[in-house]
Amino acid sequence: MPSLSRVLVGFGLFVSASSLVVASSVLDDRAHEHWGIPRNAHFPLHARGTNKDGSMPTYKNPNAAIEDRIADLLPRMTIEEKVAQLIQGDIGGWMNMTDPLDDTLVFNATGLVDSLATKAGSIWAGYLTPWNKLVFAIQTAQDYLMHNTTLGIPALVDSEGLHGFTDNGTTWPSPLGLAASWNTDLLQKAAASISDEAEGLGITHIFAPVLDLSRELRWGRVEENYGEDPFLTGEMGHAYVSGIQSGTRRNVSHTATARMAATCKHFAAFGSPEGGLNIAPVHGGERELRTMYLPPFKRACVDALTIMTAYSSYDGIPAIANSHLQVDILRNEWGYKHYVTADAGSVDMLYDLHFVAPDRATSAKIVVENISGEMGGGTYTFLTLPDSVRNGTVDVKYVDDTVATILRIKFMMGLFENPYPYADYNATLRTSATRALLHQMEREQIVLLENRNGTLPLSKTSPLRLALIGPQADRVSFGDYVFFNASHNGISPLAGLRRLLANDSSVELAYAEGCELWSDDRGGFADAVDAARGADVAVVVVGTWSLDQTLLWTPGTNATTGEHVDLSDLGLVGAQRALVQAVKGTGKPTVVVFVSGKPLAEPWIQENADAVVQQFYPGELGGLALAEVLFGDANPSGKLPVSFPRDVGTTPIFYNYLKAARPLDPGRITDNGTLAFGHQYVLDSPAPLWGFGHGLSYTTFNYTGLTLSKSTIGTNEDFDVTVTVHNTGKVDGKEVVQVYMTDVISSTVTPVQQLVGFAKVDVKAGGSETVRIPVKSEQLAVWTVNNKWAVEPGAFIIKVGNALETFANATLIVA
Numbered sequence: 001m002p003s004l005s006r007v008l009v010g011f012g013l014f015v016s017a018s019s020l021v022v023a024s025s026v027l028d029d030r031a032h033e034h035w036g037i038p039r040n041a042h043f044p045l046h047a048r049g050t051n052k053d054g055s056m057p058t059y060k061n062p063n064a065a066i067e068d069r070i071a072d073l074l075p076r077m078t079i080e081e082k083v084a085q086l087i088q089g090d091i092g093g094w095m096n097m098t099d100p101l102d103d104t105l106v107f108n109a110t111g112l113v114d115s116l117a118t119k120a121g122s123i124w125a126g127y128l129t130p131w132n133k134l135v136f137a138i139q140t141a142q143d144y145l146m147h148n149t150t151l152g153i154p155a156l157v158d159s160e161g162l163h164g165f166t167d168n169g170t171t172w173p174s175p176l177g178l179a180a181s182w183n184t185d186l187l188q189k190a191a192a193s194i195s196d197e198a199e200g201l202g203i204t205h206i207f208a209p210v211l212d213l214s215r216e217l218r219w220g221r222v223e224e225n226y227g228e229d230p231f232l233t234g235e236m237g238h239a240y241v242s243g244i245q246s247g248t249r250r251n252v253s254h255t256a257t258a259r260m261a262a263t264c265k266h267f268a269a270f271g272s273p274e275g276g277l278n279i280a281p282v283h284g285g286e287r288e289l290r291t292m293y294l295p296p297f298k299r300a301c302v303d304a305l306t307i308m309t310a311y312s313s314y315d316g317i318p319a320i321a322n323s324h325l326q327v328d329i330l331r332n333e334w335g336y337k338h339y340v341t342a343d344a345g346s347v348d349m350l351y352d353l354h355f356v357a358p359d360r361a362t363s364a365k366i367v368v369e370n371i372s373g374e375m376g377g378g379t380y381t382f383l384t385l386p387d388s389v390r391n392g393t394v395d396v397k398y399v400d401d402t403v404a405t406i407l408r409i410k411f412m413m414g415l416f417e418n419p420y421p422y423a424d425y426n427a428t429l430r431t432s433a434t435r436a437l438l439h440q441m442e443r444e445q446i447v448l449l450e451n452r453n454g455t456l457p458l459s460k461t462s463p464l465r466l467a468l469i470g471p472q473a474d475r476v477s478f479g480d481y482v483f484f485n486a487s488h489n490g491i492s493p494l495a496g497l498r499r500l501l502a503n504d505s506s507v508e509l510a511y512a513e514g515c516e517l518w519s520d521d522r523g524g525f526a527d528a529v530d531a532a533r534g535a536d537v538a539v540v541v542v543g544t545w546s547l548d549q550t551l552l553w554t555p556g557t558n559a560t561t562g563e564h565v566d567l568s569d570l571g572l573v574g575a576q577r578a579l580v581q582a583v584k585g586t587g588k589p590t591v592v593v594f595v596s597g598k599p600l601a602e603p604w605i606q607e608n609a610d611a612v613v614q615q616f617y618p619g620e621l622g623g624l625a626l627a628e629v630l631f632g633d634a635n636p637s638g639k640l641p642v643s644f645p646r647d648v649g650t651t652p653i654f655y656n657y658l659k660a661a662r663p664l665d666p667g668r669i670t671d672n673g674t675l676a677f678g679h680q681y682v683l684d685s686p687a688p689l690w691g692f693g694h695g696l697s698y699t700t701f702n703y704t705g706l707t708l709s710k711s712t713i714g715t716n717e718d719f720d721v722t723v724t725v726h727n728t729g730k731v732d733g734k735e736v737v738q739v740y741m742t743d744v745i746s747s748t749v750t751p752v753q754q755l756v757g758f759a760k761v762d763v764k765a766g767g768s769e770t771v772r773i774p775v776k777s778e779q780l781a782v783w784t785v786n787n788k789w790a791v792e793p794g795a796f797i798i799k800v801g802n803a804l805e806t807f808a809n810a811t812l813i814v815a
């Protein structure tokens, strides 16, 4: 009964555990007041986890309704216990997590008791540590919470999993790469496998997915998002949340509905910081919030068990202090009943970064009044709440409302019945089934951007000398949010090619690094040029780079993308472009592969390379999948989830800009240096190098028979778009059928076009598939001048194609 003794000591009385029964009757009145526990309750003060009449407390009854269990449990809790539910603890409180290789199974009992007394809602366990030690740490804490505390409330146990469970789980492509697959079914399976890996170890809460939009490309975290478009982001996010949460844990109540809590982040409008600088303010109004930033959350997160708020301010209000966003919209309009947490250390930012609060206590008050809990990484400002409630500064109802949200999700996961790791956790970690899924995803996320004269695929059947060149060729570049040394589990492009070609003596492979990623040194060019000269074709692998969660934050390391790594230039860093130019200068067909965490602004490469392949940071099998795509063992089917600008100065480049946003009168600097003047822009163009939705295949597709289920619909009517896609080439291929909508005349300015549906289909060579894509009425809605959604009568153009191309179109009338 640690919390009870602590409070009694707080009264200035020493009461031993054995005399509690006697002491409690004396202290009842003061204790009730001090703890905020109702008088004349049906449970005794000294044993709040029981009922006076000996019956089973409702909250312990697995068959009781979840809302009844919450209502039964809340009044039994002291204010300290309530606040402890709102603070994230850390397994480092009782385990020594310093050495990632250490697997000593001992815990610090004092540390365990002390830390869980005040921080017990969730427990951070995102360490790289041997699995048996992680299991021991979690088992120890849950055992203690279940059996040694008065009420026996289990904790959530949290870790990262943006693209793989981060304690040596399988690393998947970065989210931008996952989005390039445009394959929601596959993503849902990927997310389910991430849950499989984490669940057995006792993790119950994964901090993913990220639903920020990649509309400000300088920002370092572009790779963590599903691209620039709210619809694609919402669909991918929804698939991810479903994959993470679907199913139930073992041995739980029949009322349990989720096996893991996903976390949608960062709520909201975090992805377009001023200047592209991490955490900087985001500008915009209600319309931009409603039409761009919120739709992915509305689609993906209403059923997500947790949401994490953004660090930034929007229109002058820090997200965590924004009651319009957190309460009016999320709680009242959307009816969200689950747990919201502030991001690491962000409650402190209200008084030490945004300066909208004078001190810690006020910051905590603001956040809890917006029905949110506190993550670690700061000063645990929520520890001020018990006093603030006692002295009347904070109304306990906000604490109660927030505690109810976290208890609710614990009941929804069945944690009160079974919060423990599984003995056979090994069986779901790094399995061959997961690897097969990963392999498919790696192939499907690669985007073929250019392929002049059928340069690709390369042939294995006739003799071929291949020069593999470039600083990304013999390197594994995962995105951020992977564990220390995760790259050791990955296959580089060089290793992938060697593996693929192991039995093909007809291909001769030469490798030259050419230059380092981070330097201007051209000392390696001569070898690279020699390799290209001696080859039939050169493949140059260049790009950006990120680092794992340890190295990314270690002073003195260098990266060009990732959290807190923002760019002022979207071109290749160092000598990389010059390397491509030197190789191309040999006259040999030159294939350029970008391995990157965001679009690269490289117009020379777009114009001059014989083929260009985009691989957003891959997962563990990325190098192999790349080799398979280069040789045609896999037919590329990825499409861009984000547009490519010609230069950072021509951004923003997103395709769904508002009407009138992009006057086009381009100028250019010609190859011979002559200046051809234009106006938009004087010496460049606001048109993208490659647009949203673009991606080539080794086969060709055409479209016929576009029809709408009805050509005229009412303002509340959904409709379907049907179209037949033919594979008119010689190999099987997957095509992403994309449906866009334009509201021809609207009362407020709307985008020139918006993605409203898509489907990825497998079409055999010479075959065809008819696809039916549903579109909901609300997807046609405008956010009007009256701050309401309305579908306005009039004409809508429905197009099948991608942002820059029309393959078929039709007109829909809303009457």
Ligand SMILES: *[C@@H]1O[C@H](CO)[C@@H](O)[C@H](O)[C@H]1NC(C)=O
Binding pocket: 096, 097, 098, 099, 102
């Ligand atoms: C934790 O482990 C590290 C490395 O194994 C060791 O240096 C350190 O002394 C340990 N800390 C404690 C408090 O035992």
Ligand SMILES: *[C@@H]1O[C@H](CO)[C@@H](O)[C@H](O)[C@H]1NC(C)=O
Binding pocket: 108, 109, 110, 111, 112, 114
């Ligand atoms: C155990 O935890 C207590 C309380 O946090 C701390 O004071 C003590 O130093 C820890 N002991 C070790 C060996 O780490």
Ligand SMILES: *[C@@H]1O[C@H](CO)[C@@H](O)[C@H](O)[C@H]1NC(C)=O
Binding pocket: 109, 112, 113, 144, 147, 148
């Ligand atoms: C939990 O309670 C058990 C049984 O009373 C006891 O043996 C154990 O030491 C307690 N654990 C902690 C960490 O206090």
Ligand SMILES: *[C@@H]1O[C@H](CO)[C@@H](O)[C@H](O)[C@H]1NC(C)=O
Binding pocket: 168, 430, 485
């Ligand atoms: C990850 O797991 C694999 C397979 O169990 C093991 O070989 C490897 O050493 C582990 N890596 C780390 C960093 O723990």
Ligand SMILES: *[C@@H]1O[C@H](CO)[C@@H](O)[C@H](O)[C@H]1NC(C)=O
Binding pocket: 361, 362, 384, 385, 387, 388, 389, 391, 393
């Ligand atoms: C109430 O308690 C909080 C937290 O300790 C403190 O910051 C605040 O000043 C107190 N207010 C009053 C009116 O005592």
Ligand SMILES: *[C@@H]1O[C@H](CO)[C@@H](O)[C@H](O)[C@H]1NC(C)=O
Binding pocket: 250, 251, 418, 421, 422, 423
């Ligand atoms: C589930 O319950 C069964 C039967 O009581 C037991 O054998 C098994 O170990 C339990 N599994 C877990 C994961 O707790």
Ligand SMILES: *[C@@H]1O[C@H](CO)[C@@H](O)[C@H](O)[C@H]1NC(C)=O
Binding pocket: 132, 423, 424, 425, 426
């Ligand atoms: C899990 O697998 C590892 C490595 O194969 C092994 O050392 C460990 O004993 C296994 N753990 C359990 C609980 O089976």
Ligand SMILES: *[C@@H]1O[C@H](CO)[C@@H](O)[C@H](O)[C@H]1NC(C)=O
Binding pocket: 452, 453, 589, 610
């Ligand atoms: C590609 O084909 C065009 C037209 O057939 C030809 O002019 C051009 O030289 C070819 N380019 C290469 C690199 O072979």
Ligand SMILES: *[C@@H]1O[C@H](CO)[C@@H](O)[C@H](O)[C@H]1NC(C)=O
Binding pocket: 518, 556, 557, 558
């Ligand atoms: C950049 O980081 C890499 C990897 O840590 C290191 O090898 C290299 O020396 C660094 N270069 C610079 C210029 O800091």
Ligand SMILES: *[C@@H]1O[C@H](CO)[C@@H](O)[C@H](O)[C@H]1NC(C)=O
Binding pocket: 670, 671, 672, 673, 674
């Ligand atoms: C330079 O290139 C431009 C466009 O390609 C051409 O019109 C112009 O004549 C060239 N000028 C010279 C001096 O070659």
Ligand SMILES: *[C@@H]1O[C@H](CO)[C@@H](O)[C@H](O)[C@H]1NC(C)=O
Binding pocket: 702, 703, 704, 726, 727, 728
């Ligand atoms: C598309 O391909 C099909 C099958 O090859 C063909 O019958 C049809 O004429 C093509 N349509 C267009 C518009 O090219």
Ligand SMILES: *[C@@H]1O[C@H](CO)[C@@H](O)[C@H](O)[C@H]1NC(C)=O
Binding pocket: 797, 806, 808, 809, 810, 811
């Ligand atoms: C439909 O597409 C055709 C061919 O691209 C184009 O000429 C026409 O303007 C489009 N119609 C509408 C209404 O967009």
